Amino acid sequence: KNYLGIIGGREAAPHSRPYMASIQVPEGDALKHECGGFVVADQWVMTAVHCMPNGPNGRKVVLGLHSLSQPEKTKQTFDILELHNHPNYNPANYDNDISLIKLDRPFNASEAVKAVGFLRAGGTNPEAGAEVETAGWGSQNNLESRPDKLREVVVNVVRPTRCSRSDYFGSKFTSNMMCANKGDSGGPLLYNNIAVGITSNGGKKCGQVRKPGIYTIISLYTEWIDGHTTTHKHKHIQP
Template identity: 60%
Template sequence: MGCDKGLLVAAALLALVVPGESITGGGEAVAHSRPYMASLQIPKNGKMTHECGGFLVADQWVMSAAHCFVSGTEGMNVVLGAHSLNDPEESKQTFNILQAYSHSDFSLSNYDNDIALVKLDRPIVASESVKLVKFQREGANDPDKDKEVNTAGWGSLNNLGSRPDKLQEVVIAVMDRVKCGRSDYYGKKFTDNMLCAAKTRADTCDGDSGGPLLFNDVVVGITSNGGKKCGSSKKPGLYTIISHYTQWIDRIMAQ
């Protein structure tokens, strides 16, 4: 799905019906205040178009969601240092993908193990607009129920599919695990590798997939999947818990 420092902006957008994952009920981020953000772009109608998010975890590695790569990586670019997707910002750095490594146990039926690592074709040039972000490792404490977390992305602003040009962010809260596993929420599709988070009419949406969920400035989750309506009270955003994958991450990044 598919938002720390930003203020939560009230959303007055009630939904109709496009499936997906985007920032709903948030607001524009301060330009380049999240220098780890990546835009994964694919060619569409003669131009590169934002498809998924990601975040920079090492000089040549971006973390994202496995479901962003089910169609492969042909023609896909990774853009770092962007605030506007369309403006020719000098801060932008564009990369080809050497290899995308999706978790071997990723399940398209319920999005379990929805984590991927992307090796860029060269190391980044660090700047004020392109920096690494810390991510949660095994043994650290993940956020509990009701803790505020935040995320960001260039995904849809509402269920009508309206997409922003500039990076959006939103503050949401971790929800009760028992509730998210109820049959009227996600049922058995909600696994131990996921957390769910949202607030009233505040959610991730289509195009935010692969982006970071942060708690105390550390990435604790990856925007994964949710309901067909962004901001639906019984289909909150789902996020892959990164701390469950420390050994896999270390093994892949050693390549």
């Protein structure tokens, strides 16, 4: 098995992954795909902190898309109302690389836009060797040329002991992380059609055989996620 992530893979069937989000940054009059994300509730998208460590800065979230460039009737574009980066995110090793985006309004559910379930505390994460899937508009090669249409790939979970070896990630690899072949930053790692990880680190080492990708283990953050996405009186007091 190679560790080349979305390099390779295949084009996804259009709108077959209706939870996929494209986080886009303004560039002149246009918007450019920067990171992936995925819909987890009617007004919430999950992604990685390293996508927006300094706040939204005018970025938009686009749902219901297959092609980044073509006008598609299914596309819905949102402003970012709130951005909740995990307070314990560590930029030195990408620990706690999980972020929640509150869209400026609930999305209109359709065949092209739906939430995906995510693994909660007590759920079983995939073991080493398990086949998992990731999808995104990440670069297909080391020259950072991005595909226009959503791609998907089946990858295998790599043993944590291997990923904590000094010739892999060493002490930067923590128990909050899962290791598998590389995906598109911020996008989901899926096991049995449930999101179990967020694509975190590995993007810089694209295509190096020794470097699989690191994914944030979602189930470890259930309480933090619920604290933001579940409406209650004290919600806005939290960081």
